[in-house]
Amino acid sequence: MLPIVPLLAAALLQTAPEGCRKCEHRGVVDCSKHSAEERQWEQEVPRCSVAARCAPCGGSLLVDCPKCEGGPLSAEMEQRRQAAAAWLAQEDPLETHLQRPLARAETLHFRLVVDVVALKDGKKKVDGHAFLHWVARDLERAAALQDGHYGAVAADRRSPSRMWLWQRREDHAAVMEKFLFSTSSGDFKMLGRDPVFSVWTADPQFEDAAPRLHSLAIHNGAHLLLSNLFRELWVGDLGAGWLDEGAGHWYEDKVIGRSTNYCVDETGIPSGGIPDMARSSIRTRLERSKDAVLPGLLRRQSGELSADEHAYAFSFYDWVSSEHRGALAPLLRGYHSRRSSSELLPEALGFNVFQLEEAWRAWVTKSYPATEPKPRRYERAPAPDFR
Ligand SMILES: [Zn+2]
Ligand SMILES: [Zn+2]
Ligand SMILES: [Zn+2]
Ligand SMILES: [Zn+2]
Structure with missing residues (x-):
């Protein structure tokens, strides 16, 4: 029996991982100046000056392991520090x-x-x-x-x-x-x-x-x-106020949960007061008034939009981006070439302006709520599966 013991000990020694337990054999440990949440933020952006100016880690978020002589991640830490330092050294x-x-x-x-x-x-x-x-x-x-x-x-x-x-x-x-x-x-x-x-x-x-x-x-x-x-x-002053302001409202609404901002020129608030961008209210307004909206809206510059037209620009963008997404790029390029809405929209969407109005209104009635859901609370860290 006796000879077995040293053999077993030798086998154990061979399979035991080499290196340092403190750093899990990485050679580096996390810089203690950043919380788990901050570490997550920093990993989302290529560069942040606050992290890059962190004295212990120089933006690498890592420091040398105090218990060993380094390991496989030591070189990467050094590279990250140098890249952050080089970025910081560029004149801002x-x-x-x-x-x-x-x-x-x-x-x-x-x-x-x-x-x-x-x-x-x-x-x-x-x-x-x-x-x-x-x-x-x-x-x-x-x-x-x-x-x-x-x-x-x-x-x-x-x-x-x-x-x-x-x-x-x-x-x-x-x-x-x-x-x-x-x-x-x-x-x-x-x-x-x-x-x-x-x-x-x-x-x-x-x-x-x-x-x-x-x-x-x-x-x-x-x-x-x-x-x-x-x-x-x-394109906001090339006859595509609806596209420019519609986009401002739409991405704000999608990311924040409601659009509350609107752009005006130096003259102050748009005619008609502060735009009401709630989908339920847009639906009600469109159902109450049968006056055609698009013939006027599609000619306006961004700075000319009335309060209601801000809301309709948002809604029209909502419809185009939802139902005719492929039309957005040709429309933008068309406005760049200084072509007019009356030419571009029928070409990109296959409807004349009156058919467009009908199709958009029908979609609003079908898709928008009759009453507005409660606005989302302001959230510090929206769910990561947002998209
Ligand atoms: Zn170590
Ligand atoms: Zn930062
Ligand atoms: Zn640090
Ligand atoms: Zn805007």
Whole structure:
């Protein structure tokens, strides 16, 4: 019996995994500065300056294991640190102009700055870095939906869209003057080439309220994206107000659960007051009035839409994107070529404008609820299976 014992011990030694238990043989451990939730956010975006500036991990989210000499993930950690450091070392025009570091993230479609200490959600506080990641996530959701609708790939957009949120009025004013060539203190965007949106979060219209600013960002993000798709050209003043504003409302509604934002030119609120975008109310209005909507709507520029026309633009976009999705890309390209709705819509959808009106109204009656469901609560982390 005796000789068996050393043999068994030797066999056990051979099968025992080598390396360090502390790091599960990786050679690295998670950086303790990030919670599990933060780690998830950082993995969703290619770059975040807050993570990249983390002193212990340099944005790799990993640090050397204190119990061993390294392992298979040590090289990857080093690569990730170097990539984050190289990104951080590139000059950022906003940081240069304001002469301080900013909380900013790069996603597939956006360059996002959320220069905010904290926002409010009712009585709750929302941390600025958390908000940056929630908005980044939802902007990418809107972008993925839009890409799907138009069959768009990365090469179909010339430049990323820039979105900036500033808590201090003077910072919004400083970047407005330098990069948007405007002295307006309200939220402001430039569409088409190198699209950009900037807003002062404490503006009396937004009062640092996270839910309001979140939906504002998604609505305008949809505008920036569409204005840069296929061509760097905004169609909102090329007779496609319905497509431009319809898209703003639609992606906001899809991602947030309700559209509450609308764009106006410098003159203030649209004629007819604040648009009511609830589907049940749109259905009621259309059923009550038999006056044709589309002949007027399809000619308007974005800035000319009345309150009701905002709602109908949303609904018409809802119908086209749901029932005739393949028509959206040819329509957008047609407006780029400065063709008119009266030419393009029959060509893309196979109906004249009166048949379109009939088909759209019939779909609204069939698809929209008679009463409005309760609005979704503002959620910090919507379900990941959103799409
Ligand atoms: Zn170890
Ligand atoms: Zn981050
Ligand atoms: Zn870290
Ligand atoms: Zn809009």
